[in-house]
Amino acid sequence: MSGDRIGRLAGGGLALCAISACVACATPAPAGPPPSPASADPGPPELQTPPVVVGAVEPGTLPEDPTAFTTVVEMDEYAGEARTVPEIVGDTVGVQVRSFGGPGDPSEISIRGSSPNQVVVLLDGVRLNTAQSGAVDLSTIPRDLLERIEISRGGGSVQTGSDAIGGVVNLVTRSPSGRPSTAATFTGGSWSTYEGSLVQTGPLAGFEVAAGYQGFGTDGDWRFQAAEREVDGVPLPSPQGTFTRVNNDRQAHSALLRVARDTGDFGRLRLNEFFSHQSGGVPGPDSGGGELLGQSLTARSRGTRNVADLAYELADVTPLGLSGDVRLFHRYDRRRFEDEEPRLGAPVDSDDRNQSLGGRLDARRSVPLGPSEHLASLGLELREDWLASSDFGDFDRRVAGVFAQDEVRLLDGQLRLVPALRYDATQGFGGEWMPRFGALLLPLPWLRLRANVERSYRVPNFDELYFDEEFVRGDPNLEPEDAIDADLGFGLGLDRAGPLRGVWLEAAGFYRDIKNSIVFQQLSPFVLVATNTGAATVWGVELAGGLRALGWVGFTGNWTRLDTEVERTGLPLPGRAQSEYLLRLDVGPDDGAIRIWGQRRFTGEIPVTFDGGTRVGARAVYDVGLVLDLSRVALLRGWVPGTSLLSSVTATNVTDQSVRDAKFFPQPGRTLSFRVEWRQ
């Protein structure tokens, strides 16, 4: 079903609702005092200090990692803005998102120069990375079903095990609540792109429930310019004119059900169920000849994901003073790729089914010992991953992990030392120890100093081990990737600083030494093979901050500098931009009645190949938007149903830059989106 058709159906439905609302408007209002206007001044925005996760962590989210550099993105911060999950995550310092196209097209994440399969992505604490390929496509994540995104940069190996060399992203879905609420959104934009969602929370039959649906569709037929090439300073001819992305339609449906219930004083039972399905065309790169620049007219893909998670959260009431949770989870992923007429090779019909089944036990206890307080954590995780691949057979792998962490609080909590250790036993790879030490110093109420050092590793995935199809081979003898990470930095937050409010600043330096990086490379004239390459180092600086001035103007920005080096060649790792910065300006009153925002994102030069000879030039992209809360407009106050009705327009890539990422796939030019968000 095309995006256009979804749009017409949903738009028609909403129009009917609007008409019904207008009919209700025509009904005389009952006698009584007029509705009071919205509260005049909600106060200054929440202090944007670098977040430190303390106290109880919502079960299913990333377990305590108090010393890691973590960014928590509340999705409500982007209320009204037509932004996707890849775009929102890409706004975070230290994070680079590589896109293979526009909305709905695949995106992959890199944290502090990692590869995409070196980032663990969790959905309410359940790993989304499959044992087959490792990387998670962020475009498959429905934005409106999320409550927040937690991005831990450089940490998480102790809590999650293998693959967290770059860090961990925990996607937290809408929480079940006993308080009824309804949120509905609808977005329409360029290229017949439509998106709609409905999320309902509230009590039901004694349970707290959150249920939601999000649908997406796009024709994806955006226009682009052919890539320009320059060789040794000499421009080479490029196809002239404007081309259209073909076979790039995409549809996605996602559904969420979360149910929770307190079981007396002892704990809480929780069930999460998440389902998504995507399908669409795969045009591929535009590096070929012909009228369509080699885009595929026939390649199609479909994907289905289901994540089920049952957990019991134990409250701190036992004689031992323990709290914790026990959970069972299951994840199913199916990916189909079909191409009847590939440019090279035989017709393709791949069907890969990945499953993961496991359980996890976390226990925590607070123990005072003399002048110190200890928050001790213990955990056990068992997991089995299966792959049934039509291309290269069936495989499975068992993983068992046990971990322990002690947060030692000294000096009345001003100094926290966090040693942690994990042991993972992975079938076929034996055991690995992952020690970690972190420190957090709070010398002043508004200042935090952090430092971490950690060992992390990544077991080769099934594609890297066993792939065997035409011109690509895996190597079953691969060694795991092995890394040492260290970082050091500070964060400060001031409620007020003269005329400025909500001033915050975070800075960090990081270093990673990684060995045995796995890369597919040509090892015979005919075949690409997964290989362990040599050592590489990654180091860099992150700087992020924000403030609010005059009650109307908000400024945020971040800058990441990244240097990488392959030890053998002295050349940079490909695919990582050497620098990125984001500057954002928000203008509007504190009550959020109206907000105009604009941002500039700069991406520096990106080396494309290991030989360092091919690079993508630097670029700057501008996005702007206007958000209007109709419920706060004086003329309409009291007439607009619900607590808020946001109406917005967003223009991305305002200057219509021809953007190409490291993989050199074309991306859309200027895109316009309108969005309506209603909350009750």
Next chain:
Amino acid sequence: MSRAGPCLAVLLPLALLQVAGRCGGGSGSGGQSVREVRSPDVRCAALGDEFPPGFGFVPGAPGRVWVADFAPPSFVPLDVSSVPPQVPAAPSPFLLPPDSDGDGIAEGSFQLPLSPILDGIAVVASDLAFATASSYEEVIFVDAQRGGLRSFEVAVDASFARADNPQLPVPGTSALRTALSTFACVRPPAGALDSRGDPVATSVPQRGFCDPTQPSYLASFTSGAAVAGGHLFVSTSNLGNGAGTSNPQFLPGSVLVYDLDLAATPPRVAPNPDVPAIVTTAFNPTHVTAFSAAGRDFVLVTVSGAIGIAEDQPGTPEIESAGIALTDAAIDVIDARTLELVATVPLGRAGLAFGRLAIDASGRVAVAGSAVARWLLAVDLSVLSGLPASAAPPLVLDGSSGPDAVVFDAAAPFQIPARPDGAPAASCPGFTAGVAFAPAAPRIHASDYCDGTLAAIDVDLAGSPPAPLAAARFDFVSLSAVTAALRSDTLGRPRGPSALELRPGIPGVDFSGPELFLLVSQPGLLCGIDLE
């Protein structure tokens, strides 16, 4: 209070949403991300992409070469008189246009999804080069003097059926075209088998017979072009199913024959109505080389044999991925006047490399590389002058039914030494991808894709020795490293030397600077090597 306001507040956003989907966005015309490529070596010119398909010197234009680039398909002229080679002021590099053959239908379009993938280039005159392309099978007419494509009159005799050449003009007509489609119907002999031993009658994949009256198929994987005896000869490998496996299917190979009149204005080319295709004696013809001797014109066909990829052996630490020769290779000999395949030189499981034969200046010996080993194979061409104009079946020039022309074959190849720190044998045991004779001396230069080396071998032709030349007359001289070997720890360094040619003329007399030029696959480079 008016209710129009609140209704408008709700309906207006909805209306905007309906409009939004019809709001086209931009087209990326506001500025470009440029892909910049720099050469890592002062001797080399960077090319636009990896794995450049081929290059060739332009006769009569000193120091001028044309390079075929892979993605996007394009042609780049270079002046190799400078170090590194430079793009000249004129002619300019140019892209293959969307309608490469000028038939009014753009390739790679909704109407015609296939698009040409460049395979190689053969410069046959100062103003003409033939570039071969697969997928949308064709031979492209390149103006080697001014750049761009040349128009030829392509005619099809009325005796052909439409299905014989579906992308050429209707039989009985002609049209101006800038490329010659090689989707030609091949009719193998009755009872012909494919490389797996299955009858062609039952194993032709998918599209079925182009001639409904007999087992037949459209040519595919256009691999080489040569001009001889007033004809254009085009080899097609005819790969069927199973590419990239240990046992791919090759259908009987073919050499397509076209009448060629370069003196006409415009030049004229037409499928030969009597012999439109010659089926080779072995599978997988990968190139054609024009050769003249004793007043006769021949076309020597490099028939590589079916080549598969070794399966990985789970019990070994290496990843086996070498090429394996599945069937015998040969050099087929076609009389360019009678258009008959008059002889074949069997070379065993040699897995001949996919290039033009290297022939010494005296025309005595032809040398080929191997795609499966670090070998050179050679045949003695002196026997060709005594061949009959017609022979059915073709003479086998191994001493059985014809004179012995085998110098080196798979049973007794010329072995080039391996590099001490070379590629692992299990994955890359050798691939002598580029072979060329020095213009002025009987010295062979051969590149090895796996080890990244350049070998020099002298050939003693003194004294008019009898055929076949003795193996002892080939003397290994030197081995030098020109790139890194194909190993897991060399990622990022230039690797994979392939096609090579020596600059026409006498070094130090006709030109100064490098005399040997070779393509490097990763990254795409054209490098000049000073042999002194």
